[in-house]
Amino acid sequence: MRINITDRDRAFRKEVRGFIRERLPKNVRDKVRDGSLLAREEVVGWMRALSERGWICPNWPEEAGGPGWTPAQKFIFEEESYAACAPGPVPFGPQMVGPVLLAFGTEAQKARHLPGILSSEVIWCQAYSEPNSGSDLASLKCRAVRDGDHYVVNGRKVWTTNADWADWCFALVRTDSSGKKQDGISVLLIDMNLPGVSVRPIERFSRMSDFNEIVLDDVRVPVSERIYHEGKGWTCAKYLLGHERSGTAGIGLCRQRLDRLEEIDDGREPDFSRRIAKTGAALEDLRWSYLRMVASKEADDEIGPEASLLKIRGTEIQQDVMALLMEAQGYFAHPFIERALDQGWNEPPIGPREAAGATAFYFDWRKASIYGGSNEIQRNIIAKAVLGL
Amino acid sequence: MDFDYSEDQKLLQESMQRFVRENYSFEARRALVATEQGYSDAHWTRFAELGWLGIPFPEEYGGLGMSGVETMVVMEAIGSGLVAEPYLSTVILGGGAVSAAGSDAQKDEILPAIAEGRCKLAFAFAERQARYNLQDVEMRAVAENGNYRLSGTKSVVFGAPTADRFVVSARTGGGSRDAAGITLFLVAADAPGLSVRSYPTADGLRAGEVMLDNTPAEGVLGEVDSALTTIEEVVDRAIAAVAAEAVGLMGALNDMTLEYLKTREQFGQPIGRFQVLQHRMVDMFIAHEEAKSMAMMAAMRIDEDDPGVRKKAMSATKVQIGKSARFIGQQSIQLHGGIGMTDEYAAGHYFKRLTMIDRSFGDSDYHLRRYAAL
Numbered sequence: 001m002r003i004n005i006t007d008r009d010r011a012f013r014k015e016v017r018g019f020i021r022e023r024l025p026k027n028v029r030d031k032v033r034d035g036s037l038l039a040r041e042e043v044v045g046w047m048r049a050l051s052e053r054g055w056i057c058p059n060w061p062e063e064a065g066g067p068g069w070t071p072a073q074k075f076i077f078e079e080e081s082y083a084a085c086a087p088g089p090v091p092f093g094p095q096m097v098g099p100v101l102l103a104f105g106t107e108a109q110k111a112r113h114l115p116g117i118l119s120s121e122v123i124w125c126q127a128y129s130e131p132n133s134g135s136d137l138a139s140l141k142c143r144a145v146r147d148g149d150h151y152v153v154n155g156r157k158v159w160t161t162n163a164d165w166a167d168w169c170f171a172l173v174r175t176d177s178s179g180k181k182q183d184g185i186s187v188l189l190i191d192m193n194l195p196g197v198s199v200r201p202i203e204r205f206s207r208m209s210d211f212n213e214i215v216l217d218d219v220r221v222p223v224s225e226r227i228y229h230e231g232k233g234w235t236c237a238k239y240l241l242g243h244e245r246s247g248t249a250g251i252g253l254c255r256q257r258l259d260r261l262e263e264i265d266d267g268r269e270p271d272f273s274r275r276i277a278k279t280g281a282a283l284e285d286l287r288w289s290y291l292r293m294v295a296s297k298e299a300d301d302e303i304g305p306e307a308s309l310l311k312i313r314g315t316e317i318q319q320d321v322m323a324l325l326m327e328a329q330g331y332f333a334h335p336f337i338e339r340a341l342d343q344g345w346n347e348p349p350i351g352p353r354e355a356a357g358a359t360a361f362y363f364d365w366r367k368a369s370i371y372g373g374s375n376e377i378q379r380n381i382i383a384k385a386v387l388g389l
Numbered sequence: 390m391d392f393d394y395s396e397d398q399k400l401l402q403e404s405m406q407r408f409v410r411e412n413y414s415f416e417a418r419r420a421l422v423a424t425e426q427g428y429s430d431a432h433w434t435r436f437a438e439l440g441w442l443g444i445p446f447p448e449e450y451g452g453l454g455m456s457g458v459e460t461m462v463v464m465e466a467i468g469s470g471l472v473a474e475p476y477l478s479t480v481i482l483g484g485g486a487v488s489a490a491g492s493d494a495q496k497d498e499i500l501p502a503i504a505e506g507r508c509k510l511a512f513a514f515a516e517r518q519a520r521y522n523l524q525d526v527e528m529r530a531v532a533e534n535g536n537y538r539l540s541g542t543k544s545v546v547f548g549a550p551t552a553d554r555f556v557v558s559a560r561t562g563g564g565s566r567d568a569a570g571i572t573l574f575l576v577a578a579d580a581p582g583l584s585v586r587s588y589p590t591a592d593g594l595r596a597g598e599v600m601l602d603n604t605p606a607e608g609v610l611g612e613v614d615s616a617l618t619t620i621e622e623v624v625d626r627a628i629a630a631v632a633a634e635a636v637g638l639m640g641a642l643n644d645m646t647l648e649y650l651k652t653r654e655q656f657g658q659p660i661g662r663f664q665v666l667q668h669r670m671v672d673m674f675i676a677h678e679e680a681k682s683m684a685m686m687a688a689m690r691i692d693e694d695d696p697g698v699r700k701k702a703m704s705a706t707k708v709q710i711g712k713s714a715r716f717i718g719q720q721s722i723q724l725h726g727g728i729g730m731t732d733e734y735a736a737g738h739y740f741k742r743l744t745m746i747d748r749s750f751g752d753s754d755y756h757l758r759r760y761a762a763l
Contacts, residue, residue: 134726136655159727204730205737211730269520271754319719326748330520331545333748336591350588350598351517351544359591363741366722367730374726376665 012073016080023049024086032085033260035357037209037341040123040165047089047120056120057094059243064102065118071295075248082252083259090162093117093124097170099243100187100236104228113168113189125166127157127190127214128237135377137172138181138234142216144173144188151175151188151226153196153219159371163199163212166192171216172237175230185233189225196220206364207338241373242303249290249314250368254283257321260354264328272328279320286313305385308378315368315375326362329355336360392685394462402462404439409470415735418471422593426551428473433506442480443504445626446488451501457626461633461688468637471735471742473594475511478548479503481630482623483510486556490573490611490619499554499575511552513543513599514620521751523558523620525566528601530559530574537561537574537609539601540582547749549597550587553578557601562614573616574606581605592742618696624750625703629687631746632710636684638746639677639713642721642739646673649725666724673720676713683709701763704756711753714743 028042050056058074060066069077081088098117101110116122133140142155153173163169169190176184190197196219201210228236261276293307326333332351339345340356349356369375383389394402412432421429436442444459446452453459460481467476480503487499487510502508519525528541539559546555555576563570576583582604587597611619650661650670660666683706690702718740722729729736751759 129727132654134655135660139655159730203732205732205734205741206730207732269754271758275754326744327752329748330752331515331748332517334545334590334592334596334745335588337588350586359744362744363591363737366719369723370726370730374723376663379665 009072009076013076013080016077017084019053019055020080020084020086023053024084028087029085032087034354035341035361036345038087043087043090044120044123044165046087050089051118051120056089057098057118059095060098060102064098064114071297072291075251075290075295078248078252079255082256085256088253089120090123090125090165092126092162092166092170093120093122095247096126096240096243097124097168097189100170100227100240103239104187104236108224109189109227116167122167123162123165125160125163125169125192125212127160127163127169127171129159130156131158135374137237138185140172140174140185141177142171142173144175144186144221146175146223147220149223150220151223153188153190153216153221155216157214157216158202158211160212160214163192163214164201164210168192169214172233182234184231185237186230187227187233187236188221189227190216190219190221191225194219194221204364204367206360206366207336208341208360208364247311248294249286249310250318251283251287251290251314254279254286254314254317254321257325258283261321261324261328264352264354272324276324279317279324282313282317282320286310286317289313305381308373308381308386311372312375312378318368319365322358322362322365325354325358329358333359394458398459398462401459402466405441405463405466406469408435408439409466409472413470413472415471415738418473419738422473422589427589427593427595428475432472432474436474436476437504437506440504441476442506443500445480446484446500446504447496450488450496451504457629457688457691460626460630461684464630464633465637465640465684468634468639468742469641471593471638471641471738475509475548475551475595477627477630477634478511478546478552479509481627482512482547483552483554483556485623485626486510486512486573486610486619487575489622490616495575495608495610508553509548509551511546511548511555511599512623513546513549513555513557514624515544515546517542517544521755522566523624524568524571524617526558526560526571527565528557528559530561530572530606532561537572537606538603539574539576539606540603541601543599543601545590545596546585546599547590547594547596549585549599550595554607555583555599556610557599557606558616558620568617570614571616571620572613573610573619575608575610576601576604576606580607590745592745593738594745621696621700625699626691628703628707628750629684629691631749632680632684632687632706635710635714635743635746636677636680638739638743639680639717642717642736642743643670643673643677645736646670646721646724660724669720669724673717676716680710680713697763701760704751704760704763707751707756708753708760711747711756714747718743 031038054067057066058069062068101113130140144151144153169192171188171190172185173188174184175186196217198215200213202213203210258280265273267273290310294303332355335350440453441463443452444455448454484503516527530537530539557574557576558571560570561572582602584600585597590596651659653660687706693699721736722740725736728734
């Protein structure tokens with residue numbers, strides 16, 4: 001065992017830093033730093049800059065258009081992106097649809113969809129949850145009935161982030177309800193412009209950007225847009241779950257926010273400084289757990305279910321960091337001018353500049369222990385798949 | 390020891406609860422806080438008619454002369470319905486300051502006006518650099534021909550946008566963090582040089598930055614240079630009040646979360662059958678009971694003569710309320726899942742008010758420090 005940071009890694013870090021410095025617009029960086037909301041074109045603009053450099057799909061194999069990075073390089077890239085306050089790309093194309101297509105798609109499907117993801121010309125969203133299928137995702141009911149060369153899709157999908165920005169969506173639908181609930185699920189790629197697709201914003205109590213409900217009303221989806229076999233979509237969903245485990249648990253985001261906290265902490269309240277330090281130590285632990293369990297693996301190694309702990313601890317630490325940022329504002333956690341989070345709000349802030357976003361982020365980040373498989377579900381995974389309970 | 394309400398207290402509780410039931414459906418509240426003013430004048434008039442605006446004031450000043458227990462009853466109901474009227478800023482904070490330090494003439498002029506719903510107050514005590522430190526005061530007051538003129542900014546003044554008068558802490562002597570040299574002033578909202586930058590707060594209520602520029606005070610409230618003890622007493626009264634409000638908020642959150650656990654089905658059964666969620670709900674129940682005990686203790690100790698005993702009790706209360714509020718607030722969202730994150734569901738709104746209570750009148754770090762120092 002040894003800490004092995006190679007010259008190549010160091011050079012890579014410098015290269016990433018230089019690229020971001022050169023290409024990231026200053027106003028976008030400032031918005032990310034202050035926790036303001038970004039417009040679609042600002043996020044997509046940054047995605048296209050990454051696309052041009054060939055860095056938008058770090059997890060794809062080189063021959064498919066990935067940059068051929070080692071896990072350590074992926075980690076360095078994310079750390080540097082957050083440290084420089086670059087916006088996070090909309091993840092659904094590069095991190096979810098792409099890998100599923102690469103694993104299960106036909107050549108024709110890959111040729112149709114991968115280039116748009118690689119160039120960031122096409123933005124994707126993911127339609128999984130339904131009003132009555134949350135943690136029990138396999139009970140989903142959104143129906144797809146075969147009609148010649150098409151499926152006719154009817155149902156409702158909820159909590160779909162970025163559906164209002166997306167051109168295409170990756171949906172789990174039910175093609176058969178006769179057997180076990182996991183059987184009879186299929187994956188369809190749905191063009192959001194098809195007749196019968198409507199998107200309704202669902203406001204969040206944090207008043208941060210909305211998530212959405214997608215209503216599918218007699219939407220005719222070509223059979224050629226079904227990924228893998230009919231009724232075997234659960235296999236793809238499980239594959240994705242495994243893929244998500246290699247995510248970095250928000251380490252870069254936490255580091256960025258903790259850096260900001262350390263900057264604004266004037267040391268007048270030793271108890272508060274101590275809590276920042278405590279969270280910093282927990283983050284350092286998470287970072288090394290990530291390096292041990294994920295980043296030290298070779299590209300083809302399977303990431304085991306124990307990596308669910310990264311999601312659990314990652315989101316817990318993210319929520320702690322958000323709470324500290326809000327608490328740092330003292331009474332200025334109260335003022336809440338909704339427009340202050342928007343584009344182009346130019347009035348002087350009430351209290352410190354980041355106060356407006358700090359409270360909203362604290363509330364909004366409660367979502368982190370719910371989405372992507374709630375932390376209760378993640379603990380079930382460890383109990384069953386790791387501990388054999 | 391007697392933890393039961395008297396007949397009169399029960400009647401007060403029933404009338405408050407009826408008011409909340411009839412006027413504060415979640416939808417009605419949502420519409421109300423979305424209006425420009427953020428609360429209802431008609432509700433305020435009703436409060437006056439029912440005597441609620443004079444509960445803590447002596448009977449000779451038009452009040453009901455009731456104790457901290459009656460205030461607790463009112464505030465718990467305010468919490469249970471997320472009531473948006475500026476009761477805390479007018480009756481507890483502003484009225485509390487006048488009641489504690491005002492001359493007979495000042496009390497005679499102001500307290501009946503509050504009780505009758507004719508006058509709203511706001512207590513401007515916080516400043517940007519001060520965080521929760523009550524004696525960190527930089528607002529300047531300069532004597533001039535027997536009166537004072539004030540200059541400076543007070544931050545996050547609850548109820549400021551619709552206040553008729555302000556109670557303002559300002560420095561008449563000493564350095565910016567000295568205990569001595571602080572004086573309370575009454576300042577009319579329409580006084581020259583006074584301006585308010587109004588805004589909604591995260592919990593849907595209203596507050597503002599109050600800027601004074603050589604603004605004449607109406608008068609001094611209490612003794613010159615020695616207002617800190619009054620400020621501490623008034624803020625302690627606010628702590629007892631928001632503790633009760635928080636108990637009402639937590640009760641509402643626990644009720645809706647328990648109902649959700651019993652009715653939401655996943656994996657072919659109500660999610661309340663899962664032991665991990667049962668235990669979580671039990672811990673939420675415990676947190677609520679703990680908060681109740683502390684709110685009751687605070688209600689009984691707030692009229693304590695010995696400031697040391699009172700301060701220690703209020704600091705302990707604030708710490709426990711904060712702990713219970715964070716746990717119940719966060720877990721009620723967690724147990725609801727996605728629906729709990731939406732604006733159209735009530736839980737988030739209760740969570741926001743609980744969180745803002747935690748961010749008011751000293752947070753847990755502040756009160757642990759004060760408790761240890763006493």
